[in-house]
Amino acid sequence: MVYENSSKQSHLIVMILVVLYFFCASSVSAAQTYKIGGIFSVTGPASFLGDPEKKSMEMAVETINKNGGIDGRLLEAVIYDTEGDPTKAVMAVSKLINKDKVIAIIGPSLTPTSLAIIPFAEKEGIPLISCAAGIKITQPVKPWVFKTAQSDVLAVAAVYQSMKNQNIRKIGILSVSNAFGESGKQQLQDQADQFGIKIVRAETFGAKDTDMTPQLAKIRKEEPDAIICWGTNPGPAVVTKNIQQLNIKVPLYQSHGVASPKFIELAGSAAEGIYLPTGKILVADLLPSMDPQKEVLMHYTKAFETKYQMTVSGFGGYAYDAIHILAKALEGSNGEREKIRTALEQMQNHVGVSGIFNFSKEDHNGLGPDAFVMVRIKNGTWELLK
Amino acid sequence: MSSKLLRKTASYGIFWIAVAAAGMSIDNSYYLQVLTFIGIHSILALGLNMLMGYAGQISLGHAAFYGLGAYTTAIMTVHYDLSPWLALPCAICLVILVAFIVGLPTLKLSGYYLGMGTLGFGMIVHIIFREWTSVTGGASGYVGIPPLELGAFSFSSSRNYFYLVWCTVLISIVLCQRLIDSRIGRALRSIHDSEHASKAVGVNTRNLKLQVFMLSAALAGVAGFLYAHFVSFISPGTFDFIVSIRIVTMVVIGGMASIWGALLGASLLTLLPEWLHAFSDFEMIVYGLILMLVMIILPQGLTRGILDIYERSHKKYFK
Amino acid sequence: MQEALQYVFSGITNGAIYAAIAVGFSLLYNSTELINFAHGEFVMLGALILVTLWNIFKLPLPLAFFITVFTVSGMGLLFERLAIRTVSKPHPIVLVIITVGASIFFRGIGMLLWGKDSYSVPSFSDHAPITIFGASLLPQSLWILVIVGISVCALHFFFKKTLTGKAMQACAINKRAARLSGIHSEKMVLLAFFLSTGMGAVAGIIIAPITMCSYNMGTMLGLKGFCAAMLGGLGSLWGSLIGGFLLGIVEALGVGFFSSSLKDAIAFLLLLLILYMRPGGIMRVKEVKRF
Numbered sequence: 003m004v005y006e007n008s009s010k011q012s013h014l015i016v017m018i019l020v021v022l023y024f025f026c027a028s029s030v031s032a033a034q035t036y037k038i039g040g041i042f043s044v045t046g047p048a049s050f051l052g053d054p055e056k057k058s059m060e061m062a063v064e065t066i067n068k069n070g071g072i073d074g075r076l077l078e079a080v081i082y083d084t085e086g087d088p089t090k091a092v093m094a095v096s097k098l099i100n101k102d103k104v105i106a107i108i109g110p111s112l113t114p115t116s117l118a119i120i121p122f123a124e125k126e127g128i129p130l131i132s133c134a135a136g137i138k139i140t141q142p143v144k145p146w147v148f149k150t151a152q153s154d155v156l157a158v159a160a161v162y163q164s165m166k167n168q169n170i171r172k173i174g175i176l177s178v179s180n181a182f183g184e185s186g187k188q189q190l191q192d193q194a195d196q197f198g199i200k201i202v203r204a205e206t207f208g209a210k211d212t213d214m215t216p217q218l219a220k221i222r223k224e225e226p227d228a229i230i231c232w233g234t235n236p237g238p239a240v241v242t243k244n245i246q247q248l249n250i251k252v253p254l255y256q257s258h259g260v261a262s263p264k265f266i267e268l269a270g271s272a273a274e275g276i277y278l279p280t281g282k283i284l285v286a287d288l289l290p291s292m293d294p295q296k297e298v299l300m301h302y303t304k305a306f307e308t309k310y311q312m313t314v315s316g317f318g319g320y321a322y323d324a325i326h327i328l329a330k331a332l333e334g335s336n337g338e339r340e341k342i343r344t345a346l347e348q349m350q351n352h353v354g355v356s357g358i359f360n361f362s363k364e365d366h367n368g369l370g371p372d373a374f375v376m377v378r379i380k381n382g383t384w385e386l387l388k
Numbered sequence: 389m390s391s392k393l394l395r396k397t398a399s400y401g402i403f404w405i406a407v408a409a410a411g412m413s414i415d416n417s418y419y420l421q422v423l424t425f426i427g428i429h430s431i432l433a434l435g436l437n438m439l440m441g442y443a444g445q446i447s448l449g450h451a452a453f454y455g456l457g458a459y460t461t462a463i464m465t466v467h468y469d470l471s472p473w474l475a476l477p478c479a480i481c482l483v484i485l486v487a488f489i490v491g492l493p494t495l496k497l498s499g500y501y502l503g504m505g506t507l508g509f510g511m512i513v514h515i516i517f518r519e520w521t522s523v524t525g526g527a528s529g530y531v532g533i534p535p536l537e538l539g540a541f542s543f544s545s546s547r548n549y550f551y552l553v554w555c556t557v558l559i560s561i562v563l564c565q566r567l568i569d570s571r572i573g574r575a576l577r578s579i580h581d582s583e584h585a586s587k588a589v590g591v592n593t594r595n596l597k598l599q600v601f602m603l604s605a606a607l608a609g610v611a612g613f614l615y616a617h618f619v620s621f622i623s624p625g626t627f628d629f630i631v632s633i634r635i636v637t638m639v640v641i642g643g644m645a646s647i648w649g650a651l652l653g654a655s656l657l658t659l660l661p662e663w664l665h666a667f668s669d670f671e672m673i674v675y676g677l678i679l680m681l682v683m684i685i686l687p688q689g690l691t692r693g694i695l696d697i698y699e700r701s702h703k704k705y706f707k
Numbered sequence: 708m709q710e711a712l713q714y715v716f717s718g719i720t721n722g723a724i725y726a727a728i729a730v731g732f733s734l735l736y737n738s739t740e741l742i743n744f745a746h747g748e749f750v751m752l753g754a755l756i757l758v759t760l761w762n763i764f765k766l767p768l769p770l771a772f773f774i775t776v777f778t779v780s781g782m783g784l785l786f787e788r789l790a791i792r793t794v795s796k797p798h799p800i801v802l803v804i805i806t807v808g809a810s811i812f813f814r815g816i817g818m819l820l821w822g823k824d825s826y827s828v829p830s831f832s833d834h835a836p837i838t839i840f841g842a843s844l845l846p847q848s849l850w851i852l853v854i855v856g857i858s859v860c861a862l863h864f865f866f867k868k869t870l871t872g873k874a875m876q877a878c879a880i881n882k883r884a885a886r887l888s889g890i891h892s893e894k895m896v897l898l899a900f901f902l903s904t905g906m907g908a909v910a911g912i913i914i915a916p917i918t919m920c921s922y923n924m925g926t927m928l929g930l931k932g933f934c935a936a937m938l939g940g941l942g943s944l945w946g947s948l949i950g951g952f953l954l955g956i957v958e959a960l961g962v963g964f965f966s967s968s969l970k971d972a973i974a975f976l977l978l979l980l981i982l983y984m985r986p987g988g989i990m991r992v993k994e995v996k997r998f
Contacts (some may be wrong), residue, residue, distance in 0.1 A: 045672065047923060049823035082665060088529070088626055092619050093422065093662065096546075100418035114529045114623040121620045125544075136528055179518060179968055181528040181623070205967040210927040212918035213721050216962035219713035219842075236825040236919030243917075247836050248713070248843050268827045268919055446800065493983045499799075500742055504937040505982050507930075508975040515972040629930065633744075633807055640804045669819060676812025680805050684793050687801045 035078045036071075036337060038063070038328065039098035040321070041109035041119070042133070046085035047209060050235055050264075051111040054318030055133055056081055057310055058302075059108060062325040065305070072332045077325075084110055088118035095119040099126050105337050108324045109133050111317075113181040120147055129342050131328060133320035135258075136185050140366040148346055148366045150323040152281060152356055152373045154182075157258045158189040160279040160374040161230065162197040164387065165255070170228045174221035175204040176214065176241060178233030182259055186232035202226050207237055215244045228252050234259035239268035246272035253277060258374070262315030266382055277387070279374045281316040281356045288386045298353050319355030327352055327359060400562065407554045417546035422662065424546065424618060427553035428611050429654035433638040434560050434647065435607030440636070441645030442568060443600045444580035445495065448503045449510025450635050453605040455517055455627030456483050457612025462530045462622055463523060472536055476613055483609030484602045491601040495594070498583075510632050517624040529623030536617045543617075553614055560607055561647055567603075568647075576600060580645070641682055643689025652691050709841035714963035715956060720848040720917070722955020723855045727910035728932025729939065729947035730859060731903045737879040737942045738899035740799060744806040745786070747929020748813035749904045753779050753911025754920040755817060758826045768831060776908045783904025787897055810926070817922030825919040851913045858909055859948060862902070866944070875899065879942070934978055940988030949989055954978075 040059050042052035063079045071077060080102045082094035091110050098104045099122070106129040110116050113136030120139070123130040123146050132139050132149040135157075139149050165173070175190055177183035187204060194201055202224040205217040218241070221229060229252060231241045238260045245254055254276050256265070261280035266273050282289060286299035302322055306314045330352065331345035349368070352359040357373030376387040414420055432454060439445050460479035464470045494505040517524050524530060535544035536552070543549045567573055578586035579593050587593050616622050634657060642653025660678065664671045682690065728750060735743050756778055760771035790805055791797075831850045836843040865872040877885040878895040886892050911920075914928070931954065939950025954974055961973035981989065 045669070045818065045823070053823050083668070083671070086625070088619070088621065088623055089425070090661065093418075093425065096418045096421045097662075100416045114527070114621075114625060117529050117531050118619060118621040118623070120531075138528060138531065179527065181526075184521065184527045205962075207967060208927075208971065210924065212724070212914060212928075213717050215717040216714045216959045217967045219710045219717075220963055220967070223710055236827075236921065239825070239827065239919055240917075247845055249836070249838075264824055268825055270827065270829070440800070494979075497982060497986050500736075500941060501937065501982055501986055501988075503742075504934065505979060508934070508979045508982075511975045512972050512979075515969065515975075519968045519972075630926075636800075637804055637807060640800055644800070670815070672811055672815030672818065674815075676808045676810070676815055679808030680790050680812065683801050683805045683808065684790060687794050687798060 035076045036332060037078045037080060037102055037104040038325070039095075039102060039104035039107040039109075040079055040081035041084055041091055041094045041098070041107060041115070042081065042321070043086040043111045043115065044081075044083040046087070048086045048112055048234075050262075050315075051133070051317045052083070052086075052109075054306075054315055055109065055111055055321035058306065058318035058322040059325055061305060061309055062322050062329075066325075066329055072329055073334065073336075077329070080104060084112075084115050086112055086115065088115050091115035091119050092122060095122050099128055104128075105332075105339060106131070106328055106342060108321055108328065111320075113139065113185065116149075120144060123147060127339055129328070129331075129339060129346060131324040131346075133317075133324060136181060137189070138185075143364060143366050146343060148327075148361065148368075150327065150354065150356055150359070150367075151320045152258065152369050153367055154186050154189050154257075155193075156369065156371055156374055157279045158186065158193050159371060160376055161255050161257075161277075162193055162199060164277060164279075164376045165199060165228060166197050168228075168253075170199065170253070172200050172202045172224075172226045172228075174202055174224060174226040174229045176217055176221065176229060176231045176233075177204070177206050178209050178237050179206045180209055182234055182257075183232050186257055186259075190230065190232065207233070207241070209233075209237055211237065212240065213244065214241050215248060218244055218248055218250065222248065222250055226252060228255060230255040230257075232257045232259070235262075235265060236268060239265060239273075242269040242272045242276065258316065262317070263313045264315070266379060273379045273382075276379045277376060278379075280377055280384075281319060281373060282375055283314065283316045283319055283355055284384050285375060285377055285386045288384070294353050294358065295355075299355060302355050316356065323352075323354035323356050323359070326354065396565065400558065403561075404558060407551075407558070411547060411550055411554075420546040420550045422658065424550045424553050426655045426658045427550070427557045428614050428618070429635075429638060429658050430557050430651045431553075431560050431607050431611040431614070432635050433642065433650035433654040434557075434564055435604035435611075436635050437639045437642075437644065437647070437650040438564055438567070438607075439600055439604040440639050441649075442573065442576040442580060443597055444583075445597055445601065446499075446503045446636070447506040447601070447604070448629075448632050448636065449506035449508070449513070450604070450608050451627040451629070451631035452510040452513035453483050453487065453608035454612040454615070454631070454635075455513060455622075455624070456486060457609030458616035458622045458627070459517060459524055459530070459612075460609075461613045462533045462616050465534055466530070466532055467523075472534065472613075472617060473538075476610075479613050480606050480609050483605050483612075487602045487605035488598065491598045491605075495597045495601060507629065507632070510629055514624055514628050517627060524624075527624060529621055531621050533616050533620045533622070535620065549618055553618075556610060556614065557651075560610075561651075564647055572596065572599075577645075637679065641679070641689060643691040646689070646691050649689050649691035653689070656690070710963060712840055712842035714959040716842055716844050716848065718956030718959030719952065720845070720851055720955070721958065722952035723848075723851045724910055724914050724928070724951075725931050725935040725954050726948045726951025727855045727858065727906060727913065728928060729935035729951045730862070730944060731906035731910065732933055732936040733939075733942050733944060733947045734862070734906060735899050735903035736936070738875055739791075739896050741791070741802050742806070742933065743903065744803060744929065745810035745813055746806075746903070746907050746932065747925035747927070748810045748817070749779055749783065749907035749925075750911040750914070750928050750932075751817055751920070751922060751925030752782065752813065753908030754915040754924065755821050755826070755911075755922070756908075757912045757915050758821075758828055758920055762826070762828055772912055775912055776905050779908035779911075780901045780905040783900045783907075784897060786904075787900040791900075792893070792896075810929075814922055814925070817925075821922055823922065825921040827919050828915045830916045845917070847913075847916050851917075854909065854913050858906065859944065862906075862944060871898070934974070937988055938978055938981060940990030943988070943990040946988055946990030953989075 042055045044052040063077045067076045084091040113134045116132040116134045135151045137153045177187040207214045231238045256278040289296045303314045331342045335341035349361045357369040359368035361368040377384045457479045461475040464475040497505050575591045638653035638657045643649030756775045760766045830847045834846040874890045875895045935950040935954045939946030961970040
């Protein structure tokens with residue numbers, strides 16, 4: 003009761019401020035900048051995704067502004083942290099739309115947080131470019147929702163293709179028990195028949211587990227030709243170490259969720275010989291110079307590493323691509339949402355960090371199988387597989 | 389007596405006017421949404437407050453009931469295509485049933501063992517939400533829960549939902565208040581002070597504790613129902629152990645055994661992260677510090693001090 | 708057979724870690740009737756400080772070990788002084804919420820100091836895994852068992868044979884009577900915090916080489932340790948040990964013979980059953996205080 007009254011007052015004050023702001027701002031500053039919202043899991047268990055995404059978005063906005071902005075208008079990034087919590091993501095999206103009055107939103111970093119905010123973005127009719135991997139985000143296609151992260155469908159296809167080339171028939175799966183692992187496991191099971199691969203055992207591990215030897219011992223009993231681990235750091239690094247300790251000799255495949263130099267650092271010598279699918283970012287310097295993505299990749303890597311003094315991973319690239327795609331769509335749109343949406347949907351041949359994007363009415367992810375390459379870890383670094 | 393009743397009615401009246409005024413004056417749906425979440429959290433805190441503040445029993449697994457309410461309505465409305473208004477009583481009944489089955493053995497425990505028992509139950513339910521993929525949608529969550537509608541009237545706008553949630557809060561408050569003022573309320577407080585003594589004077593402590601546990605679970609189930617139809621997406625992460633702890637924190641920070649305290653605690657814990665955005669990487673440190681400081685300075689909770697004075701003057705007046 | 712033995716080895720290793728954490732909970736509960744929800748965060752600090760001292764400053768391992776334990780214990784002391792003792796009317800649940808606040812605070816500190824990335828450290832010794840009947844046992848597991856064994860024996864000796872230890876036990880049994888016989892109970896509480904957080908740091912140090920260390924590793928470990936302490940009987944040293952090993956082995960066998968996705972559910976189900984049958988844990992300690 004006490005609270006309600008004071009909140010009413012404070013809201014009244016806020017209301018007055020908002021009204022004042024509109025009177026002052028509508029003619030002057032609103033015309034000069036495009037406000038873009040960012041929602042990332044900057045802290046919490048998925049901070050390895052959200053942190054580089056936030057940094058990449060800030061960096062890209064800075065660069066665009068330095069080059070004169072878009073149609074003479076500067077960009078302004080408003081970024082909120084979800085901590086990976088869907089409720090916080092919903093609050094953040096509403097704050098961005100109603101309070102900050104952004105014209106488009108980039109993020110969130112995770113599949114559950116993305117799925118949570120999609121109904122709000124759809125209802126408000128605001129372009130949303132998600133940075134999460136889950137296929138459910140853009141299938142079925144929702145008019146206002148796009149995404150730049152490669153879907154796990156493509157990653158699984160890349161892994162299975164590589165297995166087929168090596169004549170691997172029986173596999174064991176070890177996936178993390180969160181949205182990423184679950185979606186990956188689903189795809190692995192769905193596509194197995196297509197490649198003539200048999201899953202002899204599928205096990206899971208908790209994201210915070212300290213020891214996965216029981217699961218591995220159980221998989222070993224079935225004598226698979228290879229083991230696939232689908233998860234994000236640090237779990238897969240523990241799995242890698244445990245495989246070395248149990249002296250399991252079959253090849254180990256990891257997912258694109260560990261595609262960062264951090265993984266090699268964590269797993270140490272045990273990481274030798276591991277196969278994984280990754281966006282081209284990790285092997286940018288190994289790519290032939292005729293590769294269309296090479297220039298973008300080298301540029302992004304250099305800019306990120308000099309600005310933040312940390313090694314680059316593919317994750318920040320999702321946000322980097324999203325902002326550049328959005329910037330292209332903004333050109334000539336005058337900030338009208340419907341125009342931005344149409345421009346996004348018609349975007350063709352955008353060369354980004356995660357691949358070459360070709361959006362269409364049926365495909366709001368826009369990436370093809372060439373977005374992934376298979377790499378092997380050798381001598382503590384990546385080796386490109388043909 | 390009548391003047392006491394008058395005051396109570398007046399306080400509800402003021403509360404309702406404040407809610408209505410907030411609903412009418414606030415145009416920005418962001419603020420309405422924040423207030424809606426505060427309302428949902430208040431229902432959770434109110435329920436747990438009945439259990440912790442009045443019956444003196446702790447529950448570290450309340451998010452499980454919150455989740456059960458949400459998942460029941462989600463599955464019934466999406467999978468079986470039933471009306472949400474049919475799903476609501478089903479959700480409440482299911483939650484009460486589960487609370488009965490769990491409470492029967494668990495409430496024999498006391499103190500930290502009760503805490504552990506409820507925590508274990510909460511963890512098991514959370515794992516079921518996460519692993520029973522074919523029914524609950526698994527870790528990625530459950531999408532497409534329909535918005536609430538009553539005939540032609542839709543609750544899909546933030547303002548209408550805000551009214552719906554706060555009406556529910558008001559009903560819950562009246563319900564809890566009436567219970568506290570009744571004979572049951574006095575028996576409950578006697579359990580809180582000494583279980584053995586209340587047993588000795590003929591209070592059936594076991595049944596009473598179980599009933600309060602069921603009531604508090606039912607309120608959590610209603611909160612889950614409201615959450616599911618508001619956000620239209622649910623995932624196991626929203627109902628995990630951390631959330632249970634957060635509900636307990638709301639109750640204790642606001643002040644145990646105080647209805648308005650539950651409201652205040654829920655408001656503070658919902659708003660605090662929104663205010664602390666500016667601290668970015670320091671947010672966790674500041675949040676932790678504020679929690680600690682509030683408890684160190686006001687161990688009775690935020691409202692308790694104020695309410696003590698209020699109730700004392702009340703009593704004097706009454707006598 | 709080979710698999711079963713492997714499950715048991717894994718269970719024992721994890722169990723020893725849970726036991727070390729559970730002992731920390733029990734030690735503190737004994738003298739203060741307080742459950743420290745920030746205990747997992749002290750485990751995290753132990754692991755991360757070791758990473759810094761051993762991997763980055765290249766101190767010799769024994770030195771890094773002791774500096775880490777004393778630094779974390781020192782933080783435990785500060786925590787008691789600044790946050791626990793300052794509460795005027797300590798109701799148990801109020802203290803619990805303070806420790807919840809502290810756990811968020813310490814996690815924030817950890818995130819600022821060590822960043823959001825994980826770290827890994829090598830094993831304490833550079834031996835190959837030992838193979839017994841086809842199951843591999845890590846040298847690090849032996850280190851863990853030995854260190855937990857030594858710590859628990861040392862604590863047992865401390866409580867049974869030294870005057871300070873006996874004084875602490877007296878405080879745990881009856882605070883007022885202990886004070887009347889001239890025991891400075893506040894000092895004993897301080898000592899309990901010192902030992903408990905020190906045990907947390909030890910758990911963090913021994914777990915560092917087998918897993919990855921990051922600022923948010925503590926919560927789950929703390930929760931498991933709390934479970935183990937309850938399972939064995941809160942406040943009992945040997946109970947914590949039994950509870951820890953039981954929890955670890957049940958988890959590993961649950962993965963092996965049932966399902967890895969339900970392993971936590973199996974562990975918690977067992978916990979509930981034990982609590983229903985023996986309220987008070989396996990060692991059945993005196994009834995704990997109500998809220």
